[in-house]
Amino acid sequence: MKQSRDFDARQVVAFQKNEITDHHIYKNLSGRISGVKNRRILTQIADDEMRHYNIWKNYSRKDVGPSRFKIWFYTMVSMLFGYTFGIKLMEKGEQSACDLYNSIPGSFKEISGIIRDEEEHEQALVTLLDEDRLKYTGSIVLGLNDALVELMGVLAGLSFALQNTTLIALTASITGFAAALSMASSEYLSTKAESGTKNPLKAAFFTGIAYLLTVVVLITPYLLFSDYLICLGLAFFGAVCIIGFFNFYIAIARNVPFKERFLEMVGLCFTVATLSFGAGYVIRFAFGIDV
Numbered sequence: 057m058k059q060s061r062d063f064d065a066r067q068v069v070a071f072q073k074n075e076i077t078d079h080h081i082y083k084n085l086s087g088r089i090s091g092v093k094n095r096r097i098l099t100q101i102a103d104d105e106m107r108h109y110n111i112w113k114n115y116s117r118k119d120v121g122p123s124r125f126k127i128w129f130y131t132m133v134s135m136l137f138g139y140t141f142g143i144k145l146m147e148k149g150e151q152s153a154c155d156l157y158n159s160i161p162g163s164f165k166e167i168s169g170i171i172r173d174e175e176e177h178e179q180a181l182v183t184l185l186d187e188d189r190l191k192y193t194g195s196i197v198l199g200l201n202d203a204l205v206e207l208m209g210v211l212a213g214l215s216f217a218l219q220n221t222t223l224i225a226l227t228a229s230i231t232g233f234a235a236a237l238s239m240a241s242s243e244y245l246s247t248k249a250e251s252g253t254k255n256p257l258k259a260a261f262f263t264g265i266a267y268l269l270t271v272v273v274l275i276t277p278y279l280l281f282s283d284y285l286i287c288l289g290l291a292f293f294g295a296v297c298i299i300g301f302f303n304f305y306i307a308i309a310r311n312v313p314f315k316e317r318f319l320e321m322v323g324l325c326f327t328v329a330t331l332s333f334g335a336g337y338v339i340r341f342a343f344g345i346d347v
Contacts, residue, residue: 069120072112077122079105081130081146088131089139141309148308195243195259199266200302201321202239204295205328207232207274211291212329215284224287225278232271240264270298295325 079102086098113119134142210231214224244260277290299321307314 065116068112068116069118072109072116072120073123075105075109075112076120077126078102078146079109080122080127084127084131085134085139085143088135094139137305138309141305144308144311195247195254195262196266196302197306199236199239199243199263200270200298203232203235203267203270203274204298204321204325206235207271208292208295208325208329209331211274211278211288215288219284221278221282221284221287224284225275228275228278229271232275233268236264236267236271239267270295273298292326292329296322299325 082098082102082105086095086102089095089098109120130142130146133145207228210228211224214227218224218227240260240263243263244256247254247259248256273294274291277287277294278284281287281290300318303314303318303321306312306317
């Protein structure tokens with residue numbers, strides 16, 4: 057029995073620490089975010105988290121400090137990748153806390169109120185933000201997907217056709233830069249022709265930047281190493297990392313499945329690279345290239 061009470065006490069302190077940490081995170085974000093409605097929602101959630109902290113304090117009879125690392129981490133993530141992503145990533149952790157709350161003995165009579173508050177927080181956050189980074193997700197997907205598929209194909213073909221990392225990097229860089237400008241221009245004209253709310257210049261910017269950043273990641277191994285096969289492998293690894301990170305971002309921010317989208321993009325990228333590698337083999341011998 058004593059062991060059960062000790063376990064409950066440790067859990068209460070852990071819950072108390074989570075609540076005061078979340079309070080500080082929401083309070084920080086409410087002071088940085090734009091929009092009266094957004095600030096009001098985050099301030100209300102911060103106040104609720106403080107109230108939850110005080111409920112747990114009644115049981116623990118002690119003050120507990122917040123996790124400074126978590127406050128810093130979620131604040132930085134929100135500033136770098138958008139408040140929608142940062143807040144929803146944090147809410148994923150709160151869902152785990154709700155599951156633990158449900159396992160707590162009924163003697164903690166205020167638990168149902170805390171769980172209800174957490175569910176209301178989740179509903180409030182669904183309608184919270186409308187950020188450019190999410191509004192232009194389609195433009196970013198276009199830039200990333202086209203760069204990954206096209207440039208991996210180019211790199212695979214050039215790797216076997218030329219077998220010289222310097223020439224491969226030079227050729228792929230020119231191709232990638234020209235393709236990025238072409239994709240940005242196409243996205244500008246496409247968005248301008250639509251009757252939506254997206255700004256054509258912003259859409260073109262997001263598409264072009266996504267393309268160029270992907271080009272830099274994929275070409276970098278060819279600037280650092282001399283073995284073209286190792287460089288091709290590292291380029292493909294970089295492509296998988298980009299696909300994984302972006303699909304994780306979309307899965308959190310948009311609440312969509314991660315695994316299916318990730319495997320689909322990796323499979324497409326790998327298929328195009330394999331076919332292009334074979335084409336490079338054929339072209340090398342058909343034209344008698346010896347570099």
